[in-house]
Amino acid sequence: MSQKLLILLLLICLTVSYSQDDLGYSSSDTSYDAVANSSIINMLKKGKAPVFTLQLSFNYNIGHLDLAANDNTYFFASDFISGRNFGTRYGYGANLTGKISLHSEGNFRLNVGTGFNRFQSNFIISASPEGKVSYNVISGSLGFENNFTPDRKFKPFIGTDFTLNLISGEATLTTDSTDFNLKIKNSLRFGASLNLGFEYAFTDNFGFHLGYKIIYANIVGKKSEKTSSNRETYLNDDKVSGSSEPIPYAGWKQFVYSSFYTGFNIYFSMKNKK
Secondary structure: OHHHHHHHHHHHHHHHHHHHHHHOOOOOOOOOOOOOOHHHHHHHOOOEOOOEEEEEEEEEEEEEOOOOOEOOOEOOHHHHHHOOOOOOOEEEEEEEEEEEEOOOOOOEEEEEEEEEEEEEOOOOOOOEOOEEEEEEEEEEEEEEEEEOOOOOOEEEEEEEEEEEEEEEEEEEEOOOOOOEEEEEEEEEEEEEEEEEEEEEEOOOOEEEEEEEEEEEEEEEOOOOOOOOOOOEEOOOOOOOOOOOOOOOOOOOOOOEEEEEEEEEEEEEOOEOOO
């Protein structure tokens, strides 16, 4: 019985040895006959974050709080004259931003930007029979951004900016006889914004982005004052004391809006991580 068992074990060992030799390797092999796929090798290569990014954005804006008119969309002359709200909600615009990497990894960026945004009471809906109003906002911004994966194609980010805003505009108040045209003179305000989104790099030099930003344009500098002409006014966004002489169009108002934006990026000194 023991001899039969010994012969059986010997046959098994010979079979296993033959199978390994037939496949071309043995358990003692330590070398490989093939290299990894090129796409896998590229994934292991570390990319280089851009030193500078130039970003051009196009915006669609939605006002909040006092930049939402009455019933969110409609222009009412009485509310505008009494300073209850700005009389409009929707707008559009464009921004140009330069993003400067502050260290070699590229995560932390200094952002310097400028932009133009316009709001119109008749941008989305038809003009009100009581009139219309529009605002122009010319902005400059300085802020910081954290880009989570600057050396990859997909680059999510979050950041904040301090803004300097020059706000002006015009209004038309419809009367029974002749329409009354009003100029809203340049008013300087300081604000801040919070933004988040992502970039996607198609090549080492070109990509696109998609993001969301909320802007509070008149945190500092609110003021209400009279002008020498009844056909002109300032932004008049500060509360007037009850004992003071009434100021037309004046009231404590917040110029706050959301901006949904998309556009193109130009990258400098970047190498994509595949």
